[in-house]
Amino acid sequence: MSTIQVELPAALQPLADGAAVMALDGTSVGDALAALQARHLAVGQRILTRGGALREHVNIFLDEDDVRALAGLETPLAGYRRMTIVPSVAGG
Template sequence: MVDVRLPTILRPAAGGAATIPAEGDTVGEVFADLVAKHPALRDQVLTPDGDLHRHLNVFLNDDDIRYLGKLDAKVSSADTLTLMPAVAGG
């Protein structure tokens, strides 16, 4: 299980939870499990094509997944994924 930390704006779609455990060997698999458990998160996290929405930044521990292989980045049970809203104009 990987802990997925949600920003305040996404918590209502996850029943108010700040952190959700999810399973998978890659970031993409973790997100698939996350949206299977909380379907309301799907449109807020993933595009219709299954890509990560541009308005979110995702960190695997302290590293931005854009530099680790994006949704193909490998994860382990010791990892934490943190979703953060992207800052416009920054």
């Protein structure tokens, strides 16, 4: 099991009692996000679908690596120090 520092975007911080960064445990990205959802249900619901998949408009980075380019939610946390949650920005 690894501990990773998770950085939340400003839009999700009010749903996490104002936390910008928190430490979460898990062996994979999915484990850490499940721990986040257990701690702050509303945050987890904005990141994961009801079926537990990563929402299309949310990007997750481990250090500088996009998890979609790795193994998605199955990506192991070992060797990484930081997970950053980035919502997609749309506009025109």
